[in-house]
Amino acid sequence: MSTSIAAVELHTPRLILRPLQLADAQQTQLLFPHWEIVKHLNAIVPWPYPADGAFTFYRDIALPAIERGDELHWTLRLKQSPKHHIGAISLHRDTADNRGFWLALPWHRQGLMTEAVIAVNDFWFDVLGSKTMRAPKAIGNLASRRISEKTGMRMVATEERNFVSGRLPCEIWEITADEWRKARALLPINQQR
Numbered sequence: 001m002s003t004s005i006a007a008v009e010l011h012t013p014r015l016i017l018r019p020l021q022l023a024d025a026q027q028t029q030l031l032f033p034h035w036e037i038v039k040h041l042n043a044i045v046p047w048p049y050p051a052d053g054a055f056t057f058y059r060d061i062a063l064p065a066i067e068r069g070d071e072l073h074w075t076l077r078l079k080q081s082p083k084h085h086i087g088a089i090s091l092h093r094d095t096a097d098n099r100g101f102w103l104a105l106p107w108h109r110q111g112l113m114t115e116a117v118i119a120v121n122d123f124w125f126d127v128l129g130s131k132t133m134r135a136p137k138a139i140g141n142l143a144s145r146r147i148s149e150k151t152g153m154r155m156v157a158t159e160e161r162n163f164v165s166g167r168l169p170c171e172i173w174e175i176t177a178d179e180w181r182k183a184r185a186l187l188p189i190n191q192q193r
Helices: 022-031 053-068 112-127 142-150 177-186
Strands: 013-017 071-078 085-093 098-102 132-139 152-164 166-176
Touching: 013 112, 022 053, 022 071, 022 085, 053 071, 071 112, 085 112, 085 132, 098 132, 112 142, 112 177, 132 142, 132 152, 132 177, 142 166, 166 177
Parallel strands: none
Antiparallel strands: 013 071, 071 085, 085 098, 132 166, 152 166
């Protein structure tokens, strides 16, 4: 990337999104390697997940990409317990797939990831000045699909991709900066800052 913009701490009604640090790997290693979390992720995620998987990923892939300005990564922390993270979300400037996330199982189905998505979408369009965001998802990943629908994205293509659970149909979801601003204005007030 030609310009490097550092991730800053972001806030939602219930969350703090803190820029990723190597020290976060230990908590990630405890929360992340569960089949229900990884099965619809890109096949680059090793499975079974190695004992040093989070540390190795952060040290060798995520943090160097952050340093280059290609990616931004945040951990998700409940405001009521900010010392512990419950998931992660990232933006990717160097690929056609611009956003990815995961959330630990105890915090599913509470609208937390939607809050995080709103915050990083704002960052993507308002701070980075991006024109379009694309996010792939396995067709079977209904929770991720609902987040895309709630935040105004539209499905623009389907293709086959390799996921941890195998080769599956994949939907490509997209939203432009103008579409995001219109969708953002319609989101419930409790999901806005």
